[in-house]
Amino acid sequence: MNRPAALAALVSEAFEGLARARRMTSLSVALIAISIGLVGAFFLVAENLKSVVETVRDESTVTVFLKSSSTEADRADLERLAKETRLIARMRRVSPDEARARFSTWWKSLGPAARSLPGNPFPASLEMELDPAAVTSDALLPFLKLLASHGAAEEVQFDVEWIRRLHGAVSLARLTGLVLAVFLTLGAAFTIANVVRLTILLHRDEIEILRLVGAPEFLIRGPYLLGGLVQGFLGALLALALLWVVTRAVLAWVAATKNALLGVFAVRFLPASACLLLITFGLVAGLLGGLLAVRRRNLAG
Amino acid sequence: MIEFYRVSKEYQGRRVLRDVTFKTKKGEFLFLTGPSGAGKSTLLKLIFHAEKPTEGQIIVNGMNVSGMPASRVPALRRSMGIVFQDYKLLPARTVLDNVTYVQKFLGVPAAERRRRAYQTLRLVELHHRLAALPEELSGGEQQRVALARALVNEPVLLVADEPTGNLDHRLAGEVMKLLQDISVRGTTVLVATHDQELVKAAGRRCLTLDRGRVVEGLVEAALPSQAATKRADSGRVERAP
Numbered sequence: 320m321n322r323p324a325a326l327a328a329l330v331s332e333a334f335e336g337l338a339r340a341r342r343m344t345s346l347s348v349a350l351i352a353i354s355i356g357l358v359g360a361f362f363l364v365a366e367n368l369k370s371v372v373e374t375v376r377d378e379s380t381v382t383v384f385l386k387s388s389s390t391e392a393d394r395a396d397l398e399r400l401a402k403e404t405r406l407i408a409r410m411r412r413v414s415p416d417e418a419r420a421r422f423s424t425w426w427k428s429l430g431p432a433a434r435s436l437p438g439n440p441f442p443a444s445l446e447m448e449l450d451p452a453a454v455t456s457d458a459l460l461p462f463l464k465l466l467a468s469h470g471a472a473e474e475v476q477f478d479v480e481w482i483r484r485l486h487g488a489v490s491l492a493r494l495t496g497l498v499l500a501v502f503l504t505l506g507a508a509f510t511i512a513n514v515v516r517l518t519i520l521l522h523r524d525e526i527e528i529l530r531l532v533g534a535p536e537f538l539i540r541g542p543y544l545l546g547g548l549v550q551g552f553l554g555a556l557l558a559l560a561l562l563w564v565v566t567r568a569v570l571a572w573v574a575a576t577k578n579a580l581l582g583v584f585a586v587r588f589l590p591a592s593a594c595l596l597l598i599t600f601g602l603v604a605g606l607l608g609g610l611l612a613v614r615r616r617n618l619a620g
Numbered sequence: 621m622i623e624f625y626r627v628s629k630e631y632q633g634r635r636v637l638r639d640v641t642f643k644t645k646k647g648e649f650l651f652l653t654g655p656s657g658a659g660k661s662t663l664l665k666l667i668f669h670a671e672k673p674t675e676g677q678i679i680v681n682g683m684n685v686s687g688m689p690a691s692r693v694p695a696l697r698r699s700m701g702i703v704f705q706d707y708k709l710l711p712a713r714t715v716l717d718n719v720t721y722v723q724k725f726l727g728v729p730a731a732e733r734r735r736r737a738y739q740t741l742r743l744v745e746l747h748h749r750l751a752a753l754p755e756e757l758s759g760g761e762q763q764r765v766a767l768a769r770a771l772v773n774e775p776v777l778l779v780a781d782e783p784t785g786n787l788d789h790r791l792a793g794e795v796m797k798l799l800q801d802i803s804v805r806g807t808t809v810l811v812a813t814h815d816q817e818l819v820k821a822a823g824r825r826c827l828t829l830d831r832g833r834v835v836e837g838l839v840e841a842a843l844p845s846q847a848a849t850k851r852a853d854s855g856r857v858e859r860a861p
Binding site: 321322323324325328329332339524525527528529530531532533534535536538 | 668670690691693694695696697698699702704708709710711712721722724725726727728729769
């Protein structure tokens, strides 16, 4: 047997079969796209929440407002403590004058009022930029407590909890996506199995004839199995295309909106690894569906 | 070519074939006759392993069919040509596709498939209908396409189950002539039919099934009165009809 030519015949037969039953194939691909699209939507939400977490995390700064009575030795001691924890990437001292200047820049309308005050009400501070890994570190909370209890510290400003909650939300969205992926992949597999089974029923006579004239069994089943795989693959591609369109639409909406809160959202599409994962789900669903459909019980003449 | 040794077949306790023994020679043309329900189709199905015998041994083209694993059945069927009463053509495929369908999956190049199909269809005088669909052909033409499909692999054995059952007298004669021509070329041809006129007209060796047993005889064309009876190879003798 000329195997490459036989394989080419098998592939062309699979595509011809799908084209002949194009309505059913389209319906199947659409249903698979919906299933995989839902999984992809969860991944997309997780991905974008992750990007928000990263944005916030990258801008995470612990601000230690110093008492007016604090000395240079106190500041040096605080800096030493921070260095020892290895949680801090960079540190910066902010003087009361610099704090007032910043206030005037950020809140332009209130700047003259601040300048008209008799003294400078803004305290000196130490700004500590956290290392990216520090947000999830167990050592962070004890460190913040240590800073707060320091004699020179008036107040420590950093809300680690909401960043952690956001982190939790990302993990939950991912986990939900994965659990959903298992169920929806099985659902897509059953959809494919039923479509392939219907196709087999439509071609029952053809299959019987092929058997009688001596067509090898793998060549009888092959086109149906391959048909399932192709449907799964096309379904996954369609799902990715739909998700991309949705992402672009959201991106356009965010770009057009004047809502400052949405500024933290740098809407982005799924990374290549997630796209490959979704295509894999499609292929697995197609393979499972095809295998379920071409069991001997269904192909018996 | 075909060897049956004490073959029996039962369906749910009902014995359809009993102790059937016969042997065919290379290039022989023979009939299998008997009334409807006599077991003709069952005997043919045993030959191409669509059924398994309850007892006995069957050798086809040198292969022991009785205990043949399912994986070897396609090769057995490809070693022979099979023609059915209802033609069993693929309705959505052209004449060319019908004749070459299995060859395509066996990796025979397209040009070679087309050459073989053309030659075989020429033999059955349908080489001008390559692109036609079965529904565009008459019953006789459809049966000739089925015959071409059975012959395209140049089988050493051709089995035909009531090949003229759906044809009028003239077309039946044409198909029978074709089958006899094929046997002249060295292919063993076994034709199952209940049409005694056809059997008598051909004057060939005839296996008659009677209540599950094979009765063997030779029918001479134009001299039906001289129909002889003789013992089968196994020595099992019964009178010819």
